[in-house]
Amino acid sequence: MAVAVEPDARLKAFYERVERQSLRPLWLNTSVNASEPTGEVLPWLWPWKQMRANMYEACEVMPVGRDGADRRVLTMRNPTLPASNHGSSRTLLAAMQLVKPGEQAPSHRHTMAALRYIIEGQGGYTIVNGQPLTMEPGDFVLTPSWCWHGHAHEGPENMVWMDVLDVPLVRGLNWQFYEEYSEPKTLQPADKPRDDSLRRFGTGSLLPHWMGRQDAPYSPLFAYKFPATKEALYRLTDYSASPTEGYALTFSNPFTGGPVMPTISASMHLLTAGLHTQAKRNMTNTLYHVAQGRGHSVLNGQRFDWEQDDTFVVPTWCWQEHAADGGDAILFAASDAPVLQALALYREETYATDGGHQPATSTFTPAS
Numbered sequence: 573m574a575v576a577v578e579p580d581a582r583l584k585a586f587y588e589r590v591e592r593q594s595l596r597p598l599w600l601n602t603s604v605n606a607s608e609p610t611g612e613v614l615p616w617l618w619p620w621k622q623m624r625a626n627m628y629e630a631c632e633v634m635p636v637g638r639d640g641a642d643r644r645v646l647t648m649r650n651p652t653l654p655a656s657n658h659g660s661s662r663t664l665l666a667a668m669q670l671v672k673p674g675e676q677a678p679s680h681r682h683t684m685a686a687l688r689y690i691i692e693g694q695g696g697y698t699i700v701n702g703q704p705l706t707m708e709p710g711d712f713v714l715t716p717s718w719c720w721h722g723h724a725h726e727g728p729e730n731m732v733w734m735d736v737l738d739v740p741l742v743r744g745l746n747w748q749f750y751e752e753y754s755e756p757k758t759l760q761p762a763d764k765p766r767d768d769s770l771r772r773f774g775t776g777s778l779l780p781h782w783m784g785r786q787d788a789p790y791s792p793l794f795a796y797k798f799p800a801t802k803e804a805l806y807r808l809t810d811y812s813a814s815p816t817e818g819y820a821l822t823f824s825n826p827f828t829g830g831p832v833m834p835t836i837s838a839s840m841h842l843l844t845a846g847l848h849t850q851a852k853r854n855m856t857n858t859l860y861h862v863a864q865g866r867g868h869s870v871l872n873g874q875r876f877d878w879e880q881d882d883t884f885v886v887p888t889w890c891w892q893e894h895a896a897d898g899g900d901a902i903l904f905a906a907s908d909a910p911v912l913q914a915l916a917l918y919r920e921e922t923y924a925t926d927g928g929h930q931p932a933t934s935t936f937t938p939a940s
């Protein structure tokens with residue numbers, strides 16, 4: 573606890589001297605004994621209608637390539653974060669990327685890991701370490717740390733996807749490395765068959781045991797397809813849903829059963845019509861993207877209404893409950909849970925009163 577005394581002349585001189593000597597009295601630090609994570613960073617929501625309109629305007633004002641940006645991306649910055657953090661949460665950043673037909677994003681690699689959740693368009697692909705990965709709505713693909721990656725699009729309509737990266741975590745700790753694939757910048761040529769990892773490991777439970785197990789700490793399966801995920805979710809609906817998760821499936825490394833990457837885990841949550849989860853809170857920072865349907869969430873007592881392709885973030889130790897409105901809803905989620913688990917810092921808690929539901933005392937309104 574901080575010591576609140578009016579410093580006398582000797583104490584004042586002591587404070588001035590130790591400050592000059594780069595020392596700080598611990599008894600002046602009011603946050604050192606905080607009993608739980610502080611709530612300065614708030615949940616936030618980015619509506620798809622706004623995001624899509626902005627992305628299509630970016631198409632008109634910002635070319636990609638030699639005369640423009642490497643990548644046409646709008647990042648979703650949570651305005652309640654400290655000014656030095658440009659993320660959506662303290663550890664994760666969500667962004668929206670649009671690639672027009674015929675465009676290419678040159679290959680590079682960095683220590684920051686990424687996944688890409690596809691929202692609209694057909695005919696785009698990303699090349700990760702020489703492997704072209706087909707991108708279709710509802711799929712997500714991995715770009716693990718330090719893997720080469722670039723994008724190309726040969727379809728007839730714009731491709732839009734959401735990127736989720738651990739940029740705030742890695743950059744915040746000054747652990748970033750970055751490298752261009754070539755100079756001048758080019759797309760890495762494909763040297764593996766298209767969707768190679770999906771062919772080899774895509775069933776998850778049938779593995780070619782003579783190949784694929786690798787030393788790398790991420791899933792060798794680089795693409796997770798939406799139709800198979802959706803089918804797996806609906807196979808569970810004869811069972812009782814988790815009271816706090818709905819029907820939830822975590823994407824895993826098929827060899828280890830662990831998370832898809834060491835810093836980001838991914839899951840898909842089906843909320844059947846009328847299902848309203850009970851509130852819980854945990855240590856993760858979690859980004860949700862509405863894969864299908866509409867509904868609302870109550871986050872620390874504030875109501876967030878959402879519809880298809882909206883994105884929202886739930887920060888550390890924030891009460892969260894989710895409900896489908898007007899039919900089934902499916903939420904894609906990406907979180908920093910593997911980091912917390914690796915550091916043995918993960919905690920969670922369920923909301924014990926009022927049937928597990930918080931009173932909603934306000935409603936989130938996005939800025940226009």
Ligand SMILES: [Fe+2]
Pocket residue numbers: 680681682721
């Ligand atoms: Fe990148």
